[in-house]
Amino acid sequence: MNIHREEDAMAQQDRERLVELKNVVVEFESSGGTFRALDEVDLSIWRGDHLAVVGESGSGKTTLGRVLVGLQPFRGEFASEIGGARSALTPARTSRQRRQRVPGDISIQMVFQSSESSLDPRWTAVAAVAEATARGKRPSAAQRAEAERYLTLVGIPPHRHRAKASELSGGQRQRVAIARALALKPDLLICDEATSALDVATRASIITLLTELKHDLGVTLCVITHDFTTARALSDTCIVMKSGRIVEQGATAQIISNPQAEYSQQLLAAVPRLQVTGPRPADEPLMSALDRTILTGQKSD
Numbered sequence: 001m002n003i004h005r006e007e008d009a010m011a012q013q014d015r016e017r018l019v020e021l022k023n024v025v026v027e028f029e030s031s032g033g034t035f036r037a038l039d040e041v042d043l044s045i046w047r048g049d050h051l052a053v054v055g056e057s058g059s060g061k062t063t064l065g066r067v068l069v070g071l072q073p074f075r076g077e078f079a080s081e082i083g084g085a086r087s088a089l090t091p092a093r094t095s096r097q098r099r100q101r102v103p104g105d106i107s108i109q110m111v112f113q114s115s116e117s118s119l120d121p122r123w124t125a126v127a128a129v130a131e132a133t134a135r136g137k138r139p140s141a142a143q144r145a146e147a148e149r150y151l152t153l154v155g156i157p158p159h160r161h162r163a164k165a166s167e168l169s170g171g172q173r174q175r176v177a178i179a180r181a182l183a184l185k186p187d188l189l190i191c192d193e194a195t196s197a198l199d200v201a202t203r204a205s206i207i208t209l210l211t212e213l214k215h216d217l218g219v220t221l222c223v224i225t226h227d228f229t230t231a232r233a234l235s236d237t238c239i240v241m242k243s244g245r246i247v248e249q250g251a252t253a254q255i256i257s258n259p260q261a262e263y264s265q266q267l268l269a270a271v272p273r274l275q276v277t278g279p280r281p282a283d284e285p286l287m288s289a290l291d292r293t294i295l296t297g298q299k300s301d
């Protein structure tokens with residue numbers, strides 16, 4: 001654990017440590033006994049970080065995201081720091097408090113894999129975004145206008161702002177979910193497999209959008225993903241999780257080029273396209289070509 005840390009420590013000087021987890025444990029009870037989904041996780045996220053959480057299915061990535069956003073009870077320490085004021089985020093403090101924009105308190109938003117569950121299909125795109133800032137009240141004209149600005153920012157054209165969520169494509173719904181999260185001006189935006197349910201072209205366009213947002217808006221981003229392709233495209237730093245534990249962390253490019261933990265090596269070995277450097281063979285599936293484009297910066301033909 002904690003490999004490639006020295007240069008990270010240098011880069012973190014003078015930045016705000018938004019969240020700090022120490023010894024965080026999540027356990028689930030089942031008929032077979034107690035299952036530990038997070039096992040003594042230590043993690044800091046600094047303002048401006050673009051962090052990826054990578055691991056196989058079941059490694060605890062979503063559970064970690066749910067702890068961060070306040071949806072998952074846990075044991076251990078979780079502190080946030082805003083404007084120099086440090087406060088403990090106990091499991092008892094409501095997720096609503098953390099997910100809303102309360103002055104002086106940290107705001108953490110999460111975009112999930114499927115926008116089906118987070119967007120009411122009967123709402124229009126603009127209502128879905130304005131509702132987030134209106135906190136249950138009727139949105140004001142100013143809140144609706146701001147919602148429209150966020151929708152335009154994420155690439156929803158004005159003529160679609162009044163379309164119902166059920167009338168939008170999967171990619172457009174994910175854009176609305178991202179606009180809704182951004183409208184609350186979060187200190188930290190978590191995207192949990194936000195592109196995995198999308199087709200290859202839409203997935204690439206959402207990755208491009210997130211890349212632009214992290215640069216243009218200076219969003220602190222935590223991307224939860226099972227694949228290094230997305231991690232490489234969206235993150236500078238990376239943690240690799242296995243069985244609820246962090247087995248490696250450091251600069252994403254360094255982990256991809258020189259993984260230290262055996263598990264990271266296995267994960268990367270399962271991605272043969274990482275080694276591909278030449279032009280796409282005619283029979284290579286488009287998905288591999290896209291992944292190669294993102295990983296190597298080469299244009300697909």
Ligand SMILES: Nc1ncnc2c1ncn2[C@@H]1O[C@H](COP(=O)(O)OP(=O)(O)OP(=O)(O)O)[C@@H](O)[C@H]1O
Pocket residue numbers: 028029035037055056057058059060061062063064226
């Ligand atoms: N509410 C729950 N009750 C019991 N077990 C759970 C619960 N939530 C998660 N788990 C278990 O905890 C482990 C970690 O789950 P988690 O969803 O965090 O993994 P993940 O890495 O995000 O996987 P995936 O990529 O498939 O979503 C899994 O074995 C999962 O079955």
